[in-house]
Amino acid sequence: MPAEPTPDPSAHATRGLLLDLEGVLYEGGQAIAGAREAVQTLRERGLELRFLTNTTVRPRREVAERLTAMGFAIALEHLFTPAMAAAALLREAGLQRVWLAALPGLGEDFAGFTLDEAQPQAVVLGDLHLGFDWTLLNRVFVALRAGAVLIALHKNRYCRRDGVNALDLGPFVAALEYAAGVEARVVGKPSAEFFRLALLDLRLAASEVAMVGDDLQADVGGAQAAGLRAIQVRTGKYDPRDPSPVTPDLVIDSLAALPASL
Amino acid sequence: MPAEPTPDPSAHATRGLLLDLEGVLYEGGQAIAGAREAVQTLRERGLELRFLTNTTVRPRREVAERLTAMGFAIALEHLFTPAMAAAALLREAGLQRVWLAALPGLGEDFAGFTLDEAQPQAVVLGDLHLGFDWTLLNRVFVALRAGAVLIALHKNRYCRRDGVNALDLGPFVAALEYAAGVEARVVGKPSAEFFRLALLDLRLAASEVAMVGDDLQADVGGAQAAGLRAIQVRTGKYDPRDPSPVTPDLVIDSLAALPASL
Numbered sequence: 001m002p003a004e005p006t007p008d009p010s011a012h013a014t015r016g017l018l019l020d021l022e023g024v025l026y027e028g029g030q031a032i033a034g035a036r037e038a039v040q041t042l043r044e045r046g047l048e049l050r051f052l053t054n055t056t057v058r059p060r061r062e063v064a065e066r067l068t069a070m071g072f073a074i075a076l077e078h079l080f081t082p083a084m085a086a087a088a089l090l091r092e093a094g095l096q097r098v099w100l101a102a103l104p105g106l107g108e109d110f111a112g113f114t115l116d117e118a119q120p121q122a123v124v125l126g127d128l129h130l131g132f133d134w135t136l137l138n139r140v141f142v143a144l145r146a147g148a149v150l151i152a153l154h155k156n157r158y159c160r161r162d163g164v165n166a167l168d169l170g171p172f173v174a175a176l177e178y179a180a181g182v183e184a185r186v187v188g189k190p191s192a193e194f195f196r197l198a199l200l201d202l203r204l205a206a207s208e209v210a211m212v213g214d215d216l217q218a219d220v221g222g223a224q225a226a227g228l229r230a231i232q233v234r235t236g237k238y239d240p241r242d243p244s245p246v247t248p249d250l251v252i253d254s255l256a257a258l259p260a261s262l
Numbered sequence: 263m264p265a266e267p268t269p270d271p272s273a274h275a276t277r278g279l280l281l282d283l284e285g286v287l288y289e290g291g292q293a294i295a296g297a298r299e300a301v302q303t304l305r306e307r308g309l310e311l312r313f314l315t316n317t318t319v320r321p322r323r324e325v326a327e328r329l330t331a332m333g334f335a336i337a338l339e340h341l342f343t344p345a346m347a348a349a350a351l352l353r354e355a356g357l358q359r360v361w362l363a364a365l366p367g368l369g370e371d372f373a374g375f376t377l378d379e380a381q382p383q384a385v386v387l388g389d390l391h392l393g394f395d396w397t398l399l400n401r402v403f404v405a406l407r408a409g410a411v412l413i414a415l416h417k418n419r420y421c422r423r424d425g426v427n428a429l430d431l432g433p434f435v436a437a438l439e440y441a442a443g444v445e446a447r448v449v450g451k452p453s454a455e456f457f458r459l460a461l462l463d464l465r466l467a468a469s470e471v472a473m474v475g476d477d478l479q480a481d482v483g484g485a486q487a488a489g490l491r492a493i494q495v496r497t498g499k500y501d502p503r504d505p506s507p508v509t510p511d512l513v514i515d516s517l518a519a520l521p522a523s524l
Contacts, residue, residue, distance in 0.1 A: 129396060130395075130396050130397070131396075132395070132396045132399075133392075133394070133395040133396065134391060134392050134393075134394045134395065134429065135392070137394075137429060137433070138428050138429045141420070141428070141429055141433075142426075142427075142428075145427065157440060157441050157442075157443070158403070158441055164404075165404075165407065166400050166403070166404075167396065167399060167400045167403055167437075167441055168441075170440060170441065171399070171403075171437035171438065171440050171441035172437060174436050174437050174439075174440035174441075175429075175433035175434060175436050175437035175440075176433065177436075178419060178432060178433050178436035178437075179419050179420055179429055179430075179432065179433035179436075180419075181419065
């Protein structure tokens with residue numbers, strides 16, 4: 001695979017792009033040089049764009065507001081978050097009564113559903129941090145035993161909190177899966193489900209879409225496992241010494257180089 | 263396999279017995295008819311006996327006191343609980359500094375160890391019920407990441423609490439295994455580890471020992487998986503309609519029939 005920003009000969013059929021946000025569009029709250037123009041150029045070429053993020057702590061509206069503040073013109077409906085993916089999954093499965101066991105701010109992303117903690121058809125689980133205690137987990141267990149579907153916004157093992165590694169959402173998903181003898185549907189990157197639902201939103205096939213990301217595991221590996229081509233940028237958390245066996249289909253210096261590479 | 267209390271032709275080599283407590287020796291706080299005499303007869307025949315229970319909420323001394331109150335003469339050192347098994351495992355692995363994340367009453371079963379929550383070499387996890395919250399679990403996660411071994415007193419998915427199914431210890435073991443990327447050593451029935459450690463305590467080989475229990479899964483299935491023969495009694499939770507595919511090596515009406523069956 002070419003590692004230089006030369007045109008990818010297999011890319012001529014690309015009709016859509018999935019773009020990671022942090023590390024691809026911006027870094028440290030600032031737009032990456034040339035990223036705004038690149039987004040505009042790609043759009044003018046008629047490419048369908050969706051912007052992906054794994055955040056589960058803020059609603060889509062807040063994500064859009066931050067992008068607007070950085071000078072990106074991105075429509076709300078082109079942002080795809082785990083909450084969007086979960087909502088798509090619920091609609092697909094015809095589940096209306098939802099217990100949103102997540103930070104309350106996410107509620108606006110589930111506006112079309114009936115929030116029902118007593119008799120939910122599905123439990124959407126986000127990171128509750130200190131909110132995860134025996135009583136809450138047992139209530140979810142009871143709902144799962146009564147037949148509710150478990151949807152996890154992601155299944156990360158641990159994350160940085162106050163500078164140290166600490167429990168993330170994943171262990172609590174694992175606990176509930178074990179207790180109730182079920183398997184959660186996980187919608188955050190790098191789950192294939194997330195990419196499948198983003199393609200559904202684009203109305204394009206995997207072969208017509210490329211993912212652009214800085215994270216070799218979550219972005220590149222996840223997209224390739226779901227059948228998409230994956231382009232890695234040398235910005236954000238890009239690290240040439242990453243020991244992962246994943247190989248991107250293309251590596252470019254930054255999003256600014258993408259229009260010339262397609 | 264014979265289902266009647268007739269002598270088992272393969273039993274002539276039996277030199278030791280593992281006896282479950284509840285449902286085998288007693289039911290509802292009362293000794294089962296003939297059980298006390300059977301224990302006495304088996305002992306007079308020179309059989310080595312160990313009494314097994316999966317309790318993780320009371321120390322061995324309290325279990326012994328209850329048995330004494332019901333008229334059983336059983337030495338403390340012949341009782342084998344998950345705490346005993348965990349202590350044996352710690353000694354075998356040469357681990358001295360232990361965080362006993364269990365009900366405080368169990369502490370006396372770990373008298374020979376140094377209790378150390380700050381830098382443990384092993385975390386022994388019992389059911390803490392409401393004590394399981396994010397902060398406690400995260401502290402255990404940090405200890406595991408620092409290299410501590412995880413020993414679980416059992417890994418049951420759920421149990422009855424106040425008359426309804428509720429989370430047991432197992433889901434929290436699963437959460438920690440997932441978070442830290444480790445596998446717990448589980449010492450309660452039906453784990454093969456429990457039977458292996460009980461045999462070590464008896465100083466007998468699996469082929470020389472039979473397990474006597476009322477629970478088809480935990481007692482009979484667990485013992486057979488560990489290479490022991492297993493005798494089921496028709497007392498306690500015995501249920502002839504149990505759909506489990508496990509087949510005991512022998513089924514007897516109650517412990518009173520055991521001396522005549524060996």
